[in-house]
Amino acid sequence: MSDYNAPLKDMQFVLNELAGLAQVSALPGYAEATPDVIEAILEESGKFTRDVLAPLNFSGDQEGAQWADKSVTMPKGFKEAYAQFVENGWNALSGNPEFGGQGLPKVISAVVQEMWQSANMSFSLCPMLTMGGIEALELYGSEEQKATYLHHMVSGRWTGTMNLTESQAGSDLAAVRTRAVPQGDGTYKLFGQKIFITYGDHDMAENTIHLVLARTPDAPAGVKGISLFVVPKFLVNADGTLGARNDVYSVSIEHKLGIHASPTCVMAYGDNGGAVGTLVGKENDGLKYMFVMMNAARYAVGLEGLALGERAYQQALGFARERVQSRAIEGSTGSVPIIRHPDIRRMLLLMRSQNEAMRAVAYVVASALDSALRHPDADERIRQQAFVDLMIPVVKAWLTETGNEVTSLGVQIHGGMGFIEETGAAQHFRDARITTIYEGTTGIQALDLIGRKVARDGGGALNTLLGQMKETQASVAKQSGVSFKALAAALHESIEAVTTAGDYIVANYGKDVRNVAVGAVPFLRLLGIVSGGWMMARAALAAQAKIGAGDTDPFYPAKINTAHFYADHVMAAASGLAKEVVQGGASALALDDVLF
Amino acid sequence: MKILVPVKRVIDYNIKVRVKADNTGVDLANVKMAMNPFDEIAIEEALRLKEAGVASEVVAISCGVTACQETLRTAMALGADRGILVETDVELQPLAVAKLLKAIAFNESPQLIILGKQAIDDDANQTGQMLAALMGWPQATFASKVVVDAAAGSVTVTREVDGGSETLVLTLPAIVTTDLRLNEPRYATLPNIMKAKKKPLDVFKPEALGVDVTPRLTTLKVTDPAPRSAGVKVANVAELIHKLKNEAKVIA
Numbered sequence: 109m110s111d112y113n114a115p116l117k118d119m120q121f122v123l124n125e126l127a128g129l130a131q132v133s134a135l136p137g138y139a140e141a142t143p144d145v146i147e148a149i150l151e152e153s154g155k156f157t158r159d160v161l162a163p164l165n166f167s168g169d170q171e172g173a174q175w176a177d178k179s180v181t182m183p184k185g186f187k188e189a190y191a192q193f194v195e196n197g198w199n200a201l202s203g204n205p206e207f208g209g210q211g212l213p214k215v216i217s218a219v220v221q222e223m224w225q226s227a228n229m230s231f232s233l234c235p236m237l238t239m240g241g242i243e244a245l246e247l248y249g250s251e252e253q254k255a256t257y258l259h260h261m262v263s264g265r266w267t268g269t270m271n272l273t274e275s276q277a278g279s280d281l282a283a284v285r286t287r288a289v290p291q292g293d294g295t296y297k298l299f300g301q302k303i304f305i306t307y308g309d310h311d312m313a314e315n316t317i318h319l320v321l322a323r324t325p326d327a328p329a330g331v332k333g334i335s336l337f338v339v340p341k342f343l344v345n346a347d348g349t350l351g352a353r354n355d356v357y358s359v360s361i362e363h364k365l366g367i368h369a370s371p372t373c374v375m376a377y378g379d380n381g382g383a384v385g386t387l388v389g390k391e392n393d394g395l396k397y398m399f400v401m402m403n404a405a406r407y408a409v410g411l412e413g414l415a416l417g418e419r420a421y422q423q424a425l426g427f428a429r430e431r432v433q434s435r436a437i438e439g440s441t442g443s444v445p446i447i448r449h450p451d452i453r454r455m456l457l458l459m460r461s462q463n464e465a466m467r468a469v470a471y472v473v474a475s476a477l478d479s480a481l482r483h484p485d486a487d488e489r490i491r492q493q494a495f496v497d498l499m500i501p502v503v504k505a506w507l508t509e510t511g512n513e514v515t516s517l518g519v520q521i522h523g524g525m526g527f528i529e530e531t532g533a534a535q536h537f538r539d540a541r542i543t544t545i546y547e548g549t550t551g552i553q554a555l556d557l558i559g560r561k562v563a564r565d566g567g568g569a570l571n572t573l574l575g576q577m578k579e580t581q582a583s584v585a586k587q588s589g590v591s592f593k594a595l596a597a598a599l600h601e602s603i604e605a606v607t608t609a610g611d612y613i614v615a616n617y618g619k620d621v622r623n624v625a626v627g628a629v630p631f632l633r634l635l636g637i638v639s640g641g642w643m644m645a646r647a648a649l650a651a652q653a654k655i656g657a658g659d660t661d662p663f664y665p666a667k668i669n670t671a672h673f674y675a676d677h678v679m680a681a682a683s684g685l686a687k688e689v690v691q692g693g694a695s696a697l698a699l700d701d702v703l704f
Numbered sequence: 705m706k707i708l709v710p711v712k713r714v715i716d717y718n719i720k721v722r723v724k725a726d727n728t729g730v731d732l733a734n735v736k737m738a739m740n741p742f743d744e745i746a747i748e749e750a751l752r753l754k755e756a757g758v759a760s761e762v763v764a765i766s767c768g769v770t771a772c773q774e775t776l777r778t779a780m781a782l783g784a785d786r787g788i789l790v791e792t793d794v795e796l797q798p799l800a801v802a803k804l805l806k807a808i809a810f811n812e813s814p815q816l817i818i819l820g821k822q823a824i825d826d827d828a829n830q831t832g833q834m835l836a837a838l839m840g841w842p843q844a845t846f847a848s849k850v851v852v853d854a855a856a857g858s859v860t861v862t863r864e865v866d867g868g869s870e871t872l873v874l875t876l877p878a879i880v881t882t883d884l885r886l887n888e889p890r891y892a893t894l895p896n897i898m899k900a901k902k903k904p905l906d907v908f909k910p911e912a913l914g915v916d917v918t919p920r921l922t923t924l925k926v927t928d929p930a931p932r933s934a935g936v937k938v939a940n941v942a943e944l945i946h947k948l949k950n951e952a953k954v955i956a
Binding site for chain 1: 718733734774777778781891892893894895896897898900901
């Protein structure tokens with residue numbers, strides 16, 4: 109068990125110094141997001157997550173969500189915490205003011221969401237899924253659907269779910285079989301079974317609004333014949349009150365490696381005559397809508413990698429300060445706290461430096477998303493969107509893969525006690541394991557990166573990014589001191605590595621796609637590590653500027669040291685990964701299937 | 705009925721306090737500051753009285769540096785209607801604060817002033833009492849329950865005292881200081897945090913209020929408490945009693 113304290117200082121630093129909060133506040137519609145208001149929001153969110161959500165993380169994991177009689181009971185305390193969460197307005201943070209939301213920027217939403225996820229990842233999945241539902245209805249719903257659902261979903265009184273997966277349709281949604289039969293009155297009846305439905309049923313809200321992919325009777329086969337429907341748990345009367353129970357039930361929940369408090373449901377539609385739903389948008393356009401929403405969902409899952417890494421770090425750091433074991437390697441009069449041992453320090457800094465790099469990349473991408481949506485200059489919007497599109501698979505996959513590494517280090521620092529559930533370190537590791545899988549596996553993200561994001565535009569967006577990295581490298585090279593020397597050298601090598609690997613992908617994707625695909629995940633990892641290094645370099649420059657201006661806060665020298673460590677220990681992998689991309693295809697493909 | 709609630713900006717209760725190297729005080733550089741927890745309880749009580757229809761307005765007051773505005777914004781995010789800052793860089797001692805509050809109260813004419821019983825930085829536990837004396841108002845300190853009877857113009861306060869609890873009836877206007885168990889402060893809601901910025905915040909200087917805030921007490925030296933020395937094991941009860949009598953001198 110461990111406490112969670114939001115790393116407000118680093119969050120503020122990244123927001124202000126790297127993610128350009130001042131520029132975001134200047135965008136149309138974000139005038140209220142001034143730095144002092146944001147500071148107050150983050151403070152209070154820090155308190156709420158520390159005092160209300162974090163204490164339920166361990167007990168929620170131990171107890172787990174319970175299923176009986178086609179309904180789910182949440183672990184002790186969740187219902188009350190959710191009520192307080194809604195009452196205090198947190199669910200509505202990024203919602204459209206037209207539907208009662210506060211309309212705050214994505215980048216602020218990202219910071220607050222990181223806190224929810226760090227404090228209690230299982231809990232955080234409920235509002236995350238609701239946000240997905242809100243986005244779908246806001247973008248593609250009819251006026252009637254918006255009027256019926258959005259106010260309650262924005263406030264959080266009603267929650268949302270996404271029903272995509274079926275047992276034969278996982279990564280390949282073309283195989284969806286759930287049927288939707290028009291009733292002639294504008295409604296449809298749905299029949300079929302969906303699996304892996306997060307918060308498909310629970311007892312924290314009055315109503316649950318399911319968004320469901322299904323096929324109409326005349327739909328063409330494959331991806332072009334899938335439509336999106338909205339199916340409420342309780343039908344909504346014309347006056348807005350809740351009506352009859354709809355024919356959609358949770359028929360079981362999964363027993364999982366992690367996120368035990370988050371109910372993962374099997375949902376049965378239409379076992380008793382048909383679940384009543386209405387079409388969202390146009391028939392057969394369902395997958396198109398899903399793709400538009402995917403950026404937000406993938407981003408949010410990426411953030412989970414960072415959030416769990418942060419929680420694991422806080423816990424490991426606490427243990428490393430308290431646990432006394434063995435004398436110092438150079439000799440000491442007695443045993444020392446293990447934080448004194450070189451390898452423990454190395455692991456703590458691997459955790460910390462990667463967390464800080466992930467946070468910077470994540471917030472900078474969220475800030476770009478705000479500009480892509482709101483910037484007054486159309487060309488700037490296009491540039492920002494290109495950066496976002498390139499980086500979304502990196503945020504999803506690099507952050508979650510790194511989150512797995514960081515939470516694993518958290519267990520390692522605890523030694524034997526890390527393997528014991530009572531300590532709580534193992535939970536973060538188990539909870540992190542799903543993040544590289546759901547919402548598109550790492551492999552899927554990497555294919556998206558090399559195909560749609562790099563090869564298709566001939567490396568255009570990638571080269572723009574590399575250009576920005578080179579500018580930062582030049583500024584770093586002008587600084588003095590060992591830390592900046594190491595950063596400049598590492599950044600120089602890393603930029604070369606990305607350039608080599610990127611050129612290889614662009615040149616060979618068309619003619620030898622199988623070879624290139626072997627290097628997809630290594631390339632994604634490479635781009636993640638180097639983007640993180642670029643951010644750590646920018647952070648070091650910003651810290652140096654503060655020091656130069658006479659600021660004596662020890663946060664700044666620590667930031668420079670952490671960036672230096674990242675250059676030495678994390679960016680060192682870049683050139684190896686580039687080799688893996690360029691040379692690794694043949695040996696992976698040569699072996700005949702039968703010889704495996 | 706109007707309620708005034710003074711709120712003090714203090715070092716956050718989660719922070720480990722460090723003494724400055726030159727022993728002149730506590731190191732506040734780069735340290736997180738927050739509202740004094742007893743004052744949060746005072747704000748909460750005032751808000752509950754407003755929500756119950758007893759009070760019509762809750763005004764938060766802070767005395768000190770410009771950054772105290774943040775503390776006032778916090779109070780307004782919790783629900784206070786407006787804020788007043790008495791701005792000064794001078795080190796404020798309880799008597800000076802009590803005089804400033806008296807001047808504000810003269811302008812505002814509240815029926816009730818609710819203060820934290822003490823601030824967690826200097827633990828003086830004086831401001832409320834001094835203010836009551838300066839105003840000539842009745843006071844009930846260390847409150848664990850507050851019931852206002854507006855019609856009768858009185859407030860009934862249960863106080864935590866050494867032997868248990870004591871109940872007093874005060875004629876309004878009055879001074880109440882809060883103890884820990886009076887209530888559990890709420891969290892600020894997101895809409896209220898956003899609204900807080902738009903609430904009025906007036907700034908005065910001590911001179912404008914006609915108050916001399918020059919310190920009357922001089923701090924000679926601030927040091928860490930002496931580190932606790934290791935304990936000793938005693939062989940038997942007789943030895944323990946001997947030591948308690950002759951070394952610790954805590955029993956006769």
